[in-house]
Amino acid sequence: MGARVELFARIRRDSRIEGLSIRELARRHGVHRRTVRQALESAEPPERKPRRGVSHRLEPFKAAIDQMLIEDTTAPRKQRHTARRILARLLEEHDAHVLSYSTVRDYVRVRRAEIDVEAGRRHEVFIPQDHAPGAEAEVDFGEVWVVLDGVKTKCHMFILRLSHSGKAIHRIYPTQAQEAFLEGHIEAFSVLGGVPTKHIRYDNLTSAVTAVVFGQGRQRKENDRWVLFKSHYGFDAFYCQPGISGAHEKGGVEGEVGWFRRNRLSPMPVVKSLDELNTKIKAWEEVDARRRINDRIRTIGQDFEAEQPLLAPLPAEVFDPGLVLTPRVDRSSMITVRMIKYSVPARFIGRRLRVSLRASELLVFDGRTVVARHQRIAAKAGQSVQLDHYLEVLKTKPGALPGSTALARAREAGTFTAVHEAFWAETRKVNGDAEGTRELIDVLLLHRSMDADDVVAGMTAALKVGAVSADVVAVEARRHAANTIPLVGGASADRHSGAHDGVTVHRVVSLTQRRLTDPAAVIAGLPPDTRPLPSIAGYDELLAKRATTNAVSVSKENIS
Structure with missing residues (x-):
């Protein structure tokens, strides 16, 4: 793969700089014209099994060679090691039969100059350089x-x-x-x-x-x-x-x-x-x-x-700099990347997802769709959990929300605000713990399609009228969004507050939640209800008549 990538790069460079034809590029690089066309169409060659490299044979002996060259810095000029003498000592003292003379010679030529500079035996001279613009x-x-x-x-x-x-x-x-x-x-x-x-x-x-x-x-x-x-x-x-x-x-x-x-x-x-x-x-x-x-x-x-x-123009396509991985989603709806756990939507449990690990963030894809986005964690261990990824599961298990890690992280990040807390407390007071938590989850689901400021404004309005329902929050949030839509020139729908003077704004109120924990409490905008409670006495009379009719029918069947 590496050799073909370099070959494609040389073909593309020659085409870019010299403007050679496909035939000339094929002749210069000794390849088929089909290969040249592939290189000009894409910088990435067709998939091939990567070749395995071999270990550097000189690596175990570099320290010994360096030590000999360091000793030469204080030795008489005519008694310093040559490359042949260094190879002979390596064979005698380190059994370096895998090395060739040319390998040792090339390393010694470069390393001797570096050690001389470090020891102060040579002085570098710097020549001022002139750089062409854009080059x-x-x-x-x-x-x-x-x-x-x-x-x-x-x-x-x-x-x-x-x-x-x-x-x-x-x-x-x-x-x-x-x-x-x-x-x-x-x-x-x-x-x-x-x-x-x-x-x-x-x-x-x-x-x-x-x-x-x-x-x-x-x-x-x-x-x-x-x-x-x-x-x-x-x-x-x-x-x-x-x-x-x-x-x-x-x-x-x-x-x-x-x-x-x-x-x-x-x-x-x-x-x-x-x-x-x-x-x-x-x-x-x-x-x-x-x-x-x-x-x-x-x-x-x-x-x-x-x-x-x-400068040369930018290519039309953007290169994805991320490291592509395919981790499996565990039972906690988490993937592990570089020893760090990141949450994904719970519907992907058990599946492998494509991950693009970038410098500052991590993107999770289902096909071409981004299903999760996290800030990258640079620590050696940790986790990034988003509450939104667990909402569908929490709706069926509302009792798991109060102690969940996802809720704790949302509170730390500030996405679960004091308004969310107040709405949750009020809806549990009215609807009970389980149903009240489900109403909160329905409100949290609104964040997927609406701005957070609009949803918070909807909750605030719902709390004011005492109607702690997700439906009421949705209506009030849409009203808030409509009143703040930017107009041409940077204006907004509520830019001129005086334009709404004298207009009666009807707030949405949930009649099913009119009865609060405090009997004396009255929802804003609703008069006291003085009507008598409904009676079912009339229905009881119908039941009595139905029982008499059934008894007569049974008697007739027995006689027959």
């Missing part, structure tokens, strides 16, 4: 600490910075896994309105690189999904050298991480959610567009305004 960008992650909902939490800041203008996009995620890595790119490309045309610089992040191929320049073994993502958006990756020396090859974004952390995230931001923090960051980025980098004449915003039209 290059740099990407990195940086650690940040945030007081998240009262808890000091370690988070990760994704940054994509255009090399020419210095325009940077920053987003905070609870993780730096591949889903955050891809989502950060998609967000940055969307804000910038395009993709760099030459390449984007990276260090060797595990989200993109599975292995560094030493001795072969900047060649890397890339993650299949990352290759597919690059091919979809049509850009190339430039990988920096491993270690400290590689950080200087993308110094612009390295400096941006420190500058933004010191100037925007110090002291630690205090927020309720990462969405709130990212909203603030978007405002800060607008302010930063007016600053100048070092001794530049123009601001970041002015340089970006000239650079933006030179």
